[in-house]
Amino acid sequence: MTLKGRRLLLGITGGVAAYKAAALARLLVKAGADVRVVMTEAATRFVTPVTMQALTGQAVWTDLWDPRVPDSMGHIELSRDRDLIAVAPASGNFLGKLAGGLADDLLTTLCLARRCPLMAAPAMNVEMWENPAMQRNLHTLRGDGLLARCIQHEADHLNGILFIDRMDKKVRAAVDPAVRALAKATRDAAKA
Numbered sequence: 001m002t003l004k005g006r007r008l009l010l011g012i013t014g015g016v017a018a019y020k021a022a023a024l025a026r027l028l029v030k031a032g033a034d035v036r037v038v039m040t041e042a043a044t045r046f047v048t049p050v051t052m053q054a055l056t057g058q059a060v061w062t063d064l065w066d067p068r069v070p071d072s073m074g075h076i077e078l079s080r081d082r083d084l085i086a087v088a089p090a091s092g093n094f095l096g097k098l099a100g101g102l103a104d105d106l107l108t109t110l111c112l113a114r115r116c117p118l119m120a121a122p123a124m125n126v127e128m129w130e131n132p133a134m135q136r137n138l139h140t141l142r143g144d145g146l147l148a149r150c151i152q153h154e155a156d157h158l159n160g161i162l163f164i165d166r167m168d169k170k171v172r173a174a175v176d177p178a179v180r181a182l183a184k185a186t187r188d189a190a191k192a
Contacts, residue, residue, distance in 0.1 A: 003028060003031040003032050003033040004031065004032030004033070005032060005033075005034070006032075006033045006034065006083050006084070007033070007034045007036070007081055007082045007083045008028060008033050008034065008035050008036070008082060008083065008084050008085075008086060009035075009036045009037075009038060009078065009079055009082040009084070009085045009086070009110075010024065010025055010028070010035055010036070010037050010038070010056075010086055010087075010088065011037075011038050011039075011040075011085060011086065011087035011088070011090075011094075011107045011111070012037065012038070012039045012040070012043040012047065012052070012087070012088070012089070013039075013040045013042060013043050013087060013089060013090055013091040013093070013094040013107065014040055014041075014042020014043045014045060014046060014091055014093070015042075015043075015046065015089050015091045015123050015124065016046065016123075017088075017089035017123035018043050018046035018047045018089060019046060019047055020088075020089070021037075021043075021047060021052070021088055021089065022047055022051055022052065022055055024088060025037065025052060025055045025056050026055045029055065029056055029057070034058075035056045035058065036056070036058055036061070036078060036082065037049075037052045037053075037056055037058070037060045037061065038060075038061045038062070038078060038106055038107050038110065039052065039060060039061070039062050039107070040062075040091075040094065040105055040106075040107050041062065041105065042091070042093075044062060049062055061074060061078055061106060062106065063106060064105055064106040064109055066106075074106055074109075074110070075103070075106060075109035075110040075112075075113045076110070076113055078106075078110055079110045079113065079114045079115070079116065080115065082114075082116050083116055084116055084117050084118075084119060085110070085111060085114055085116060085117070085118045085119070086118075086119045086120075086121070087107070087111070087118070087119070087120045087121065088119075088120070088121035088123075089121055089122070089123030090120035090121055090122050090123065091123070091124060092122075092124045092128045092129075092131075092134055092137075094107070094108065094120075095120065095122060095134070095137050095138065095141065096133070096134070096137050098111055098112070098120075098137075098141060098146075099136075099137035099138075099140040099141050099144075100137075117145075118145075118146055119146075120141070120146055122138070
């Protein structure tokens with residue numbers, strides 16, 4: 001893997017798969033990546049910013065109006081030096097906002113204002129995934145150039161970069177492909 005020195009922004013949205021973002025962040029840092037984390041308010045209900053800060057060694061960002069960012073321009077400043085933004089997990093709510101061009105929190109705003117590639121790992125239950133509105137949103141996002149990864153139905157959960165499962169022993173199996181996909185995406189972005 002060639003993540004050493006890569007600057008990644010890991011976006012985390014609300015959903016049960018958010019706990020796997022902690023394992024993903026740890027592995028990305030271990031692979032040598034500089035990982036900055038932005039969380040939605042809903043994500044903080046599943047994993048705390050303190051956990052993500054401990055794993056990445058960096059401040060975690062949750063508020064569009066955070067006073068730590070000069071001129072309240074976090075949506076610009078936090079992503080400008082990044083090689084890639086990866087949102088994992090990406091909730092249906094987040095994907096719908098992005099497809100509609102809506103930006104009402106720090107993560108959606110910086111995704112719209114970004115200069116670097118964007119990758120998303122959708123995670124939701126199968127009924128949400130198969131909903132025609134969700135499929136339209138995904139179609140729109142793919143047309144907009146979102147680096148969506150392979151998602152396939154598996155029993156009663158989705159299997160993509162991160163997948164929802166009910167067994168903690170599968171966390172490593174779920175996260176390793178994400179690290180490989182992020183490494184490939186950053187290599188591809190560097191070539192462009």
